[in-house]
Amino acid sequence: MSGKGRIIFHIDMNSFYASVEMAYDPSLKGKPIAVAGNVKERKGIVVTCSYEARARGVKTTMPVWEAKRNCPELIILPPNFDRYRSSSREMFQILRQYTELVEPVSIDEGYMDITDTPYSFMAYDTAKEIQNRLQKELLLPSSIGIAPNKFLAKMASNMKKPLGITVLRKREVPDILWPLPVGEMHGVGKKTAEKIKSLGIYTIGDLAAADEHALKRLLGINGPRLKNKANGIHHAEVDPERIYEFKSVGNSSTLSHDSTDEEELLGVFRKLAASVSDRLQRKEVMASKLFIMIRYSNWKTITRSMMLKNPIDQKNEIMQEAENLFFKHWSREPVRLLGITGTDLVEKEQAYKQLDLFSFTEDAKDEPIQQMMEKLNQKFGSNMIKKGAKVKKKESKTKGTSFNKDFFQDEKKS
Structure with missing residues (x-):
């Protein structure tokens, strides 16, 4: 070349x-x-x-x-x-x-x-x-x-x-x-391929010529990105440090009053899980680790985390993990604030199951x-x-580990 x-x-x-x-x-x-x-x-x-x-x-x-x-x-x-x-x-x-x-x-x-x-x-x-x-x-x-x-x-x-x-x-x-089926394009999975059929998109060429606004309405910001890729356009640089970035997506909410009501507290968590899920999906990333924050009426604040076996971005999955952590660590004292944060983010198109x-x-x-x-x-x-x-998740108060993450941490040290 x-x-x-x-x-x-x-x-x-x-x-x-x-x-x-x-x-x-x-x-x-x-x-x-x-x-x-x-x-x-x-x-x-x-x-x-x-x-x-x-x-x-x-x-x-x-x-x-x-x-x-x-x-x-x-x-x-x-x-x-x-x-x-x-x-x-x-x-x-x-x-x-x-x-x-x-x-x-x-x-x-x-x-x-x-x-x-x-x-x-x-x-x-x-x-x-x-x-x-x-x-x-x-x-x-x-x-x-x-x-x-x-x-x-x-x-x-x-x-x-x-x-x-x-x-x-x-x-x-x-x-x-362009002649290839759109499902063979890197970054397009089965669900996306099925979804964009409603726009008459069956090949990578169809995607390259598709209406950008229609793609954005259907797929969000990922729509125009996929169209660019179908046209051979991709500006992401080769970044040796990318694997060491530990970004996060989180949200917290202060209750209108201190509460010990389980249903009320779970209702707050459900809203937080939905918010975090929406933001993860907009950013096209998935969380490999989940934190919750509990702030009591006396302003004492604790955070607890869980390393996930598989990256997640769905609100029901986020809610389930947050709820498990909460009931394991909540002291039953009145709660003033709750928070959920997803960390150790991976790009959705690069997410894969860890070998276990x-x-x-x-x-x-x-x-x-x-x-x-x-x-x-x-x-x-x-x-x-x-x-x-x-499977049963391993709880951690420090940085969690997995097969690939262990490898990448070793890479960083070398």
């Missing part, structure tokens, strides 16, 4: 967990393998699988019993967190040898901006070198998208898997992206969660999404 535009790479590791397992145990190479939770139980869920397993009908989120039925020779392994974190850290260390502008998105993917580096004059060759190094030094396959912005780079990396390198220029958007050994059974039983996983897979066009579930 040449010209004055930026040169952005999106590096997407192929079947990351399964690939890491094969790297640690070469005897697994070329065999159908799956990483799954609760591997000894028929209710376990497949987290990810090798391409050999996919060719035999094994899919991400599939129950282990069904995967074994489709592929009797399937080798099933339990997740190894430390192993994946270590391989991911080594992967990002290689990327940073080419530019300081590396933005991890998750444990197995990230963006690079090589515009102002000597590598900009040989972008494709550089991508090939990176891909070869990841394969040779870490024994891990990857796909790389090269484009003038992050959105197009993400779309490009999904086009050839495994071990693909795709260049996508803005002028090629009408020929390459004890959550797969609940996922299998919970149809709404299954639908969410399908939605996320549609958004990312990938089988690499980590699964989680509604």
Whole structure:
């Protein structure tokens, strides 16, 4: 690529967990393998699988019993967190040898901006070198998208898997992206795709030509943003610090009188949950951690927090968590003020389930969660999404942890 535009790479590791397992145990190479939770139980869920397993009908989120039925020779392994974190850290260390502008998105993917580096004059060759190094030094396959912005780079990396390198220029958007179903566009899930059919939008090209005001009425501020992306326009910069930002969305309310009435206090929480939910959705983010504030009639103020297994933005979910925290910590003294704050925000289109050994059974039983996983897979066009579930939350008075957050905190220290 040449010209004055930026040169952005999106590096997407192929079947990351399964690939890491094969790297640690070469005897697994070329065999159908799956990483799954609760591997000894028929209710376990497949987290990810090798391409050999996919060719035999094994899919991400599939129950282990069904995967074994489709592929009797399937080798099933339990997740190894430390192993994946270590391989991911080594992967990002290689990327940073080419530019300081590396933005991890998750444990197995990230963006690079090589515009102002000597590598900009040989972008494709550089991508090939990176891909070869990841394969040779870490024994891990990857796909790389090269484009003038992050959105197009993400779309490009999904086009050839495994071990693909795709260049996508803005002028090629009408020929390459516009004919695709709108549901294949990064950032458009099943629900959004269904919703915008009411506007006659079925392809990415339809979205690119859609009426902006109609999109805004239907989808809010996300409507015009999606239209811009469909036209190849995306101005977000590659920001190495983005993963370390811990923003918040919160609201509080002072009661007209000090109260110990449970129904009255829950009514305040319901209004706060609705307000926080609306703001999260307007900002297109989800909260991974929830705080409540209780201020008593004597002005004593306490805050309590809960790390969530899955990011949330719906008022009923926010209300449920806030109510649980409140009744656990309320002293039954008169309350003057209540507050709810969502923190550790993640962009909605980047939100995904955290991998947890004890959550797969609940996922299998919970149809709404299954639908969410399908939605996320549609958004990312990938089988690499980590699964989680509604399980008992761990309460915390300090910064909470999760698999990916632990990894990112380690990244920050290094």
